[in-house]
Amino acid sequence: MVKGSAGRNAEKQISEYSLSGFPIPVKPARMNEQHPEVTDLGRSGVVAIVGRTNVGKSTLLNHLVEEKVSIVSDTVQTTRNVIRAILAEKRGQLVFLDTPGVHKAEGELGKNLNKAARSAVQGVDAILLVLDASAKPAMEDDGWFRRITREEVPVIVALNKSDRRYSCADQYREMWDEVKADRASDKEVSWMEVSALQGDQMPELLTALFETVPEGEPLFPDDILTDYPRKLNIADVIREKYFQRLEQELPHALAIWVEDIDEQEKKWTVEVAVMVERHSQKGIVIGNKGRLIKWVREQAEKELYEMYGVRFKLKLWVKVEKNWRKNFWILKKLGYA
Numbered sequence: 140m141v142k143g144s145a146g147r148n149a150e151k152q153i154s155e156y157s158l159s160g161f162p163i164p165v166k167p168a169r170m171n172e173q174h175p176e177v178t179d180l181g182r183s184g185v186v187a188i189v190g191r192t193n194v195g196k197s198t199l200l201n202h203l204v205e206e207k208v209s210i211v212s213d214t215v216q217t218t219r220n221v222i223r224a225i226l227a228e229k230r231g232q233l234v235f236l237d238t239p240g241v242h243k244a245e246g247e248l249g250k251n252l253n254k255a256a257r258s259a260v261q262g263v264d265a266i267l268l269v270l271d272a273s274a275k276p277a278m279e280d281d282g283w284f285r286r287i288t289r290e291e292v293p294v295i296v297a298l299n300k301s302d303r304r305y306s307c308a309d310q311y312r313e314m315w316d317e318v319k320a321d322r323a324s325d326k327e328v329s330w331m332e333v334s335a336l337q338g339d340q341m342p343e344l345l346t347a348l349f350e351t352v353p354e355g356e357p358l359f360p361d362d363i364l365t366d367y368p369r370k371l372n373i374a375d376v377i378r379e380k381y382f383q384r385l386e387q388e389l390p391h392a393l394a395i396w397v398e399d400i401d402e403q404e405k406k407w408t409v410e411v412a413v414m415v416e417r418h419s420q421k422g423i424v425i426g427n428k429g430r431l432i433k434w435v436r437e438q439a440e441k442e443l444y445e446m447y448g449v450r451f452k453l454k455l456w457v458k459v460e461k462n463w464r465k466n467f468w469i470l471k472k473l474g475y476a
């Protein structure tokens with residue numbers, strides 16, 4: 140199991156990711172035999188990046204992860220959160236979540252924001268609250284401050300856009316003090332003045348994040364990291380072909396899942412499960428005399444050849460999974476069902 144004070148959170152996260160149908164094993168922590176209190180594992184955790192719109196969350200994330208990242212996909216979601224990026228390096232692994240729904244709710248204060256905010260930060264190991272230090276604090280910032288007084292996990296507050304001459308950093312600190320007093324909270328947060336645009340304090344922020352998350356095995360094994368975006372992409376191409384041909388007829392619960400890629404120099408053989416819910420839907424995705432599935436395979440192989448510059452052999456297996464819908468619902472959110 141994942142070690143560390145926030146270990147339970149990480150376990151919870153993993154079970155949520157696993158819900159999505161992907162095998163995300165949790166390996167036991169390796170202990171250092173001479174110093175059982177020390178592990179050689181590095182640190183890994185899930186970080187929610189929150190803050191009102193336009194404060195620079197995306198810019199900041201892009202800068203933090205640079206090329207070291209495996210961007211999973213903009214559309215890869217768990218039931219609540221979008222995995223925007225996974226940063227894997229020798230210090231460990233940081234899984235960054237974006238928070239769909241929060242942006243939309245941000246304009247409407249009160250209940251909606253509160254609900255979205257609550258779900259955005261639930262179960263994570265650390266929260267990175269991004270503020271625009273070059274603009275006056277807004278009601279939404281107050282909302283976020285209030286929310287984090289209630290969170291037990293560590294919070295780093297990034298006062299972004301510190302490259303701009305006009306700074307409201309002090310006003311944000313005052314607002315935080317007021318919120319704390321109002322809530323009788325003794326919550327401590329770490330403050331950092333950064334510029335995502337210019338990259339100021341980005342290495343320091345990354346170090347702070349690594350120090351904040353628990354020690355433990357990486358949340359995502361390396362092979363999943365390399366394979367994952369490619370698998371999603373191949374699944375997307377196949378799914379798109381089905382969409383082109385079926386449109387209305389498409390079984391509601393159709394999911395494409397790439398199970399395996401065997402990379403030979405001249406040809407990649409890919410095992411693909413085409414998941415449907417009921418036996419009656421099997422015929423639809425196979426088509427009369429297998430014509431549809433053949434067409435989908437050929438079209439997808441052609442497109443993938445153009446994309447990757449290597450020949451593809453797609454092996455499409457239609458599978459009926461009675462309980463697929465539950466998974467499908469999640470997969471749909473994951474962006475490839």
Ligand SMILES: Nc1nc2c(ncn2[C@@H]2O[C@H](COP(=O)(O)OP(=O)(O)OP(=O)(O)O)[C@@H](O)[C@H]2O)c(=O)[nH]1
Binds near residue numbers: 335
């Ligand atoms: N001067 C300055 N501009 C910045 C900085 N960080 C981001 N910006 C600018 O602020 C604007 C918004 O940045 P985004 O990264 O899109 O903000 P966001 O918080 O992801 O926005 P939403 O997706 O709407 O929530 C862009 O024009 C960025 O170039 C910074 O450190 N300094």
